[in-house]
Amino acid sequence: MASSKLNILLLYTGGTIGMVKDFKTGYLKTFNFKNLLDQIPELQQLDCNIETVATENPIDSSDMSPKYWVEIATLIEIHYHRFDGFVILHGSDTMSYTASALSFMLENLNKPVIFTGSQLPIGDLRTDAKENLITSIQVASLKQNGKPIVTEVCLYFEYKLYRANRTTKLNAENFQAFASFNYPPLAESGVHLKINNEHLFKPKSGENFKVNKRLDKNIALIKLFPGITQNVINSIFSTPHLKAVIIETYGAGNCSTKSWFLNLLKSAISQGIHIINITQCSAGSVIMGHYETSNTLKKIGVISGKDITTEAAVVKLMHLLGQHIPANTFKTNYEAAIRGEMQ
Ligand code: ASP
Secondary structure, eight states: OOSSSEEEEEEEEESGGGEEEOTTTOOEEEOOHHHHHHTOGGGGGSSEEEEEEEEEEEEOGGGOOHHHHHHHHHHHHHHGGGOSEEEEEOOSTTHHHHHHHHHHHEETOOSOEEEEOOSSOTTSTTOSHHHHHHHHHHHHTOEETTEESOOSEEEEETTEEEEGGGOEEOOSSSSOOEEOTTSOOSEEESSSEEEOGGGSOOOOTTOOOEEOOOOOOOEEEEEOOTTOOHHHHHHHHTOTTOOEEEEEEBTTTBOOOOHHHHHHHHHHHHTTOEEEEEESSSSSOOOTTSSHHHHHHHHHTOEEOTTOOHHHHHHHHHHHHHTTOOHHHHHHHHHSOSSSOOO
């Protein structure tokens, strides 16, 4: 690698960006990563060295699982010291989950890790892939006084750079596929690339980069709806090895005040199951105790997910359970922002 230029690692995990249409079936499926690069000769014009690596089995991201998160994190770990920045190509469907997971797994990160993908394959005439990819590489190459400007896991899509663990996929067909309702964009790309410095994550200095690979999947996610039955809730809570449940409640963290429901939560907590309250609303925060309907939750020890996204709530839970945090400090740990994922 030439010494004067920055070195960027492009990591391909699958997704529409690298898919082609199978002419027999008409379905989109993943294809060889090498062909992907042939489609973008523009990359040679960038002022950096780009090396590429792919996961063992690139997938449609709807098949994503913690096993792949560990594979991606391990690839970053292996190449961490040789590269100035990392761009991860990923399907948009579960990109917010993976990118949020990586934000927790990569501790004391002091280099940019930018997730991107596209709504149309890179070979498509009207593709959104080229702009997403080229600007992501530029963001991953940004430095000031020899130091990287971005030192966190981000998601870049359709002219906006977001803190990854604040994002959510909100549109299945629009090029503007992602939103970050509770946190402003970190950068916006127009004629100039405008960085919103005040919103960037400031890592602790002097701490060594470390990769947390233990994730515990013994969790459940319940979205409440008027009329949800006791049987459904009971069956979820009787799942063997269950350690924690995220409940998507209404508005500012409100739920039914029916005694069967509250008693069930109370008994689960007394058995050591952690319960996290997050809101079904796209924007805003859980404030337990604001309404009478959430006051009991507060009293029985339900954990507040505050303004966290569902995606970040799920992976933060897997991550913290994987850390084997003592039961009596789990609530405090969950309610504290670790990577800027909540207020
Ligand atoms: N199904 C695709 C995936 O998530 C969609 C995309 O890449 O946009 O892998």
